[in-house]
Amino acid sequence: GQQVMQIPQYQHVQEGEDFTTYCNSSTTLSNIQWYKQRPGGHPVFLIQLVKSGEVKKQKRLTFQFGEAKKNSSLHITATQTTDVGTYFCAGGSNYKLTFGKGTLLTVNP
Amino acid sequence: DVKVTQSSRYLVKRTGEKVFLECVQDMDHENMFWYRQDPGLGLRLIYFSYDVKMKEKGDIPEGYSVSREKKERFSLILESASTNQTSMYLCASSPWSLGANVLTFGAGSRLTVL
Numbered sequence: 001g002q003q004v005m006q007i008p009q010y011q012h013v014q015e016g017e018d019f020t021t022y023c024n025s026s027t028t029l030s031n032i033q034w035y036k037q038r039p040g041g042h043p044v045f046l047i048q049l050v051k052s053g054e055v056k057k058q059k060r061l062t063f064q065f066g067e068a069k070k071n072s073s074l075h076i077t078a079t080q081t082t083d084v085g086t087y088f089c090a091g092g093s094n095y096k097l098t099f100g101k102g103t104l105l106t107v108n109p
Numbered sequence: 110d111v112k113v114t115q116s117s118r119y120l121v122k123r124t125g126e127k128v129f130l131e132c133v134q135d136m137d138h139e140n141m142f143w144y145r146q147d148p149g150l151g152l153r154l155i156y157f158s159y160d161v162k163m164k165e166k167g168d169i170p171e172g173y174s175v176s177r178e179k180k181e182r183f184s185l186i187l188e189s190a191s192t193n194q195t196s197m198y199l200c201a202s203s204p205w206s207l208g209a210n211v212l213t214f215g216a217g218s219r220l221t222v223l
Binding site for chain 1: 144150151152153154157167199214
């Protein structure tokens with residue numbers, strides 16, 4: 001079945017440093033989504049990418065979808081303590097999304 | 110805003126008990142999902158439903174069943190709870206779409222089976 005690998009599993013940064021998490025799929029994806037889960041919370045949708053090579057920005061967050069539609073990345077510029085949480089990618093088609101295991105980001109103020 | 114409400118935030122049950130986890134969404138979404146979340150394993154799909162009385166197995170359906178008698182309600186049933194079903198259970202819903210489903214999650218139900 002489809003597998004979505006996400007690295008790193010953990011990342012600890014100093015406030016102000018950049019952060020990147022990577023997502024790779026074993027199969028070509030029709031789309032990829034990113035979710036954020038704050039500690040003690042539930043996953044919340046951030047963004048969806050559909051087109052090959054697509055790049056989208058949300059303030060300090062930059063999302064990319066690979067040309068082959070098998071990989072994606074999330075980059076945060078100048079992290080803040082409010083960025084703390086687990087970031088999940090999810091890829092798939094139709095009804096079924098397959099989630100990566102997530103990257104837990106901690107930020108030292 | 111779409112709201113997905115899970116009936117119990119925390120449950121403690123004994124091995125062998127039958128457990129019902131209820132989920133209700135208020136935005137007339139066609140699709141509903143049950144995931145379990147475990148440390149180091151991420152979110153794994155148990156079952157999903159794209160219409161009333163319809164259900165499809167996800168990646169880990171063993172030991173679980175579901176019921177969708179009304180569009181807004183999707184129940185997860187553990188017929189005979191076991192300790193390895195101790196987990197966080199997340200319900201989600203999404204509107205019907207030709208493309209991807211953007212999920213709105215509930216707050217989760219943390220189940221402990223003793």
